[in-house]
Amino acid sequence: MVDQLLQLSLSGLATGSIYALIALGFVTIYNVTGIINFAQGEFAMLGAMVLIALGPLGLPLPLTIAAAVGLVTLVGAGMERLTIHPARRASTVTLIIITIGVDIALRGLGLLLWGTDPYPIAPFTPGPPVRVGAAVITRQGLWILGTTAALLVVLWLFFMYSYRGKVLRACAINPLSARLSGIRPDRMSLVAFSLSAGLGAIGGIVMAPVTLASYDMGLSLGLRGFVAAIMGGLTNPAGAVVGALLLAVLENIAAGVFRAAYKEAVAFLVLFLILLVRPQGIFGPGGAGRGGL
């Protein structure tokens, strides 16, 4: 039983890292603009599919990954400029509905470009899985955990110590003061969307070798990332990451210890419980208020 739990937890950590990257996208955009970006999951899908589409170019893998992440970041920026920015005077609800529209459009685009087939991609480094006590983690799983950990460190340094990062936080804390200080929150909205798109893309890319990439992989990822973001009160990145890992491990345990059918219910159950019991998130609100455009 303990062995089983260890294995389920380890697999859960890997899956949870992907949810965490998507959740951070939600949190970043929400913090800076007050919008919940329901197209977040599709950035992961695009990252994976673009990576596979660029495969035939025969470039070395790091270059292909960088190109794919770059392209999806541009898509995120494009989304902001083309659909959010023109509507920036509209109410938040309207903007959220716009993101739902973009989500559907991007998924439709994925279907048109790549059809319904799933596409495989080789793990980044070949080789047998690695033993951790009685459990096992695949090499790709290590890539997932490592990439997420590295990204978290980079993001933390960015937000805490870089000028741009502090500017983003300023917009989140108080858009009026930020504007008075010469910062343009609508410019920062562009940065937030681009950053979230890049994060989502990386998530989709490291995950694709494990689960195959298909045009509809973004839907379920977006949902899980959203629930994880809610577990962080939508504003606290640390809460979102911990929430994501917790959610994934809980899903695995529900499926592994009980019945596989329960896995689907876990995300909704957790969402329901969090909103009922602790809507401000498991760690409470992030060090900021809610942003705005």
Next chain:
Amino acid sequence: MGARVFVMLWALILVLGVPLGAGAQEYRIGFVAAITGPASSLGVPERDLAQLVQKEWDAKGGITGPDGKRYPVKIIIHDDESKADTTVRSVKKLIGEDKVHVVIASSQSPTSLAVIPVATEAAVPLISMASSHAIVTPIKERFWIFKTPQSNIHVALHQVKYLKAKGLKKVASLYVNDAFGDDSRRGLAQVLQGTGIEVAYEDKFEQRDTDMTPQLTKAKASGAQALIIHAIGPSSVLITRQAKDLGLTLPIVHNHGIGTKFFIQQSGPAAEGVIFPIGKLLVAEQLPDADPQKKALLDFVRFYETPQRPRSTFAGHAWDALQIAGMALGKVAPGTPTKETYARIRDGIEGVKNFAGTGGIFNMSAEDHVGLDERSMVLVRIEGGDWKHFPPEKW
């Protein structure tokens, strides 16, 4: 005034045109397959095959009717997107509007089961390309329904023979949560009765699931000595890959849902060593010359296979269905089908004897609307990215 005349003329043309189309001196076959959706690895080869057969029939001028003249055949192809609702809609349209003589539908067990009431109510013969035994049983309620793939129970017979020969006593049975997976695992449980082999662990997963590690972890912990997987498409690939990723060294035995290169291509190195019972098509060249199916299979390979279009047992099922339909159609006059026409076509299908198709040698009867038994299959092992005939001598 001018506009009204124009509209009336159009209405007249349409009213006259529609019955003209349905009465055209041709045979019409409705063909529904899962060209998109999770079962597309089944539906796409089936669709490709149907298009090839259409070209062949066009080139010959069609099928010979009862009066000795050749009449054109039109195969109307629909995509049911792997969804039962769409299958039902497509079949209703084919019967009601297109007035087809016979329906071939569909690629999957759940979608085929969904259209059984439609065909039965309309009293139109239907040939399914799916494998669940429930499609043709109970025979009293399946008067109009036939199928061409071997049944899951035949598959189980082969799987259990192998397990017994290897002295394996405990297995884990993992199945996709739909009518196909359920029928397949029940078949296995049924055949295992009285053999002393125990199903140490049984669980299911969804067609669209991407993470089967919980089920695999429990399977590993159960002490099973072999993994029996009942799945098709992406889920069959993912569970195989993840089994290998988890470091499972148990023999992995699939059923005939993986009879396509798609499985090998997508599973990569994880496919190595996978064993499954399948129609003889995949290893046609490796069969002994005395095998009664070998010639028909090699003919089919020549007909269908190209470097871009590797052979697939699913294309085989479609071919068998179309050939059987063609044989039955040749006994009735073309044109708008009547109740009498449908009944004669149905009788024609039921009367098929000794037809060497790709799935086996078909002998249909009033009690058996599949017409195959387990002799139609062999065990195949995936080695070096290809299918290798795995006869008992090599076990």
